[in-house]
Amino acid sequence: MRTLKFLHETTQDETTQNGGGPHVSPKQRLEYWCLRLLVGVMGVLPRPLARAVGAALGWVVYGLLGRLRRVGQRILAMAFPEKSEEERSKILRGVYRSLGWQLAEFCRMSRYSLENAGKLIRYEGLENYLAARAKGKGVFVLTGHLGAWELSSFYHSLAGYPMSMVIRRLDNPLVDSFVNGIRSLHGNRVIHKDDFARGLLTAMQQGETVGILMDTNMTPPQGVFVPFFGVPACTASGLARVALRSEAAVLPGFLVWESSEKRYVLHFGPELELVRSGDAAENIVANTALFTATIESYVRRYPDQWLWVHRRWKTRPEGEGGIY
Numbered sequence: 001m002r003t004l005k006f007l008h009e010t011t012q013d014e015t016t017q018n019g020g021g022p023h024v025s026p027k028q029r030l031e032y033w034c035l036r037l038l039v040g041v042m043g044v045l046p047r048p049l050a051r052a053v054g055a056a057l058g059w060v061v062y063g064l065l066g067r068l069r070r071v072g073q074r075i076l077a078m079a080f081p082e083k084s085e086e087e088r089s090k091i092l093r094g095v096y097r098s099l100g101w102q103l104a105e106f107c108r109m110s111r112y113s114l115e116n117a118g119k120l121i122r123y124e125g126l127e128n129y130l131a132a133r134a135k136g137k138g139v140f141v142l143t144g145h146l147g148a149w150e151l152s153s154f155y156h157s158l159a160g161y162p163m164s165m166v167i168r169r170l171d172n173p174l175v176d177s178f179v180n181g182i183r184s185l186h187g188n189r190v191i192h193k194d195d196f197a198r199g200l201l202t203a204m205q206q207g208e209t210v211g212i213l214m215d216t217n218m219t220p221p222q223g224v225f226v227p228f229f230g231v232p233a234c235t236a237s238g239l240a241r242v243a244l245r246s247e248a249a250v251l252p253g254f255l256v257w258e259s260s261e262k263r264y265v266l267h268f269g270p271e272l273e274l275v276r277s278g279d280a281a282e283n284i285v286a287n288t289a290l291f292t293a294t295i296e297s298y299v300r301r302y303p304d305q306w307l308w309v310h311r312r313w314k315t316r317p318e319g320e321g322g323i324y
Helices: 002-008 026-044 047-064 066-079 085-111 126-134 149-158 173-183 193-205 238-246 280-301
Strands: 121-124 139-143 164-167 189-192 209-213 223-228 231-236 249-258 263-268
Touching: 026 047, 026 085, 026 173, 047 085, 066 085, 085 149, 085 173, 126 139, 126 249, 126 263, 139 238, 139 280, 149 173, 149 209, 149 249, 149 263, 164 193, 189 193, 193 209, 193 238, 223 280, 231 280, 238 280, 249 280
Parallel strands: 121 263, 139 209, 139 249, 164 189, 164 209
Antiparallel strands: 223 231, 249 263
16 A cells, blocks of 8 residues: 555655755655565566556555545546446546556566567657657646556656656655656656746756646645536646746647557647737636646546546635535
8 A cells, every 4th residue: 555655646845854864764764665675576577467466456455445445436426427336436446457557567667678668558649749849949748647657757768758757755755766766767857846947947948858747636826726527626837837938838648558459558649739818817727727628638538547536626716615
C-alpha cells in the first residue's frame, strides 16, 4: 500500500533540520528500504510475471482499502450515471490493475533501453509533438494520472526527447530522491511545484518541453472552477497563465494501455488553440476549461486507467456542500 502511494501521491514539502539537509525519521528510512527492496525484486522478474505481481497487489489494495473504493464508486456514479453499477465496478477494478501494472513498469524502468522498450510502446501523433517543438517557443505537454504516466516521460526521454516534469516533493526525502533519480536517468528534469512559475518560464524561454499533470484538486486562488464531467472542479490555472504569457505550444500527451495491441501507446494530440480575447482573466478560465475538457476526453476513452480514487472534486464553490 505504501509503495503504491509513493508512485502516485504527492504531499507537502520535506522538512529540514537546523538549516541542514532533509530530516529523515526511522520510519522514512524503513519506507525507503522497503521500496528499494520491492523495486529490486520486481525489477529482476520477467516482465509478464512482474506485471502479474503488480496486478495482484492492486487487487489486494482494492480489497483492503474500502474508503478509497467507496470514493471511486461515488465519483464513477457521478461521472457515468448512464452506466450500471457492475460496469462502474469493472472500471474501478481496472484502475487498480492499471496501477499495479504501472508499479511493475516503474520497477523495471532502469533496465529499459530504446530497443527493448520500443517493443512494448509505440508512438501515435509524434508528428504533433515535433511540429510544436519546431516552433522554438517551448512545449507544454498536457497530461494527467491516466495510464502509465510515470513511463510516458521516461520513454519519451529514451527516444531522445528529454523533458522537464512539474512534480510536488514527496514527504519522504529519501524516496523523493530515489524516484526522481529513476525518472531522470535519460535526461529528464524535475521542476518542483515550489519553483513552479520561475521554472516554467525559464524552460519556455529555452524552448524546452515540460509535462504537467493537470488533473488534481486545487484550492483558490491558484485554482479556478471549470467543468470536469459536468461538475465544477477546482483546477490549477498556472499552465494557462504561463502558456498565454510565453506563447508556448500546448498539446495533450498520454501513455495508455491498448488492450487490442497488448502494449502501451504514447498519444500526442494536435496542438490546442488557445483562447485569446481582450480579457486576461477570462482567457485564464477559458483555457483552463479547454485543458480540462481535453483531459476528460481521454479519460472517457480509457476510464479504467484514470485515478478515480483521487478526491478531484474535494474543493467546492463557496456555499456548495461537499461531494465526498
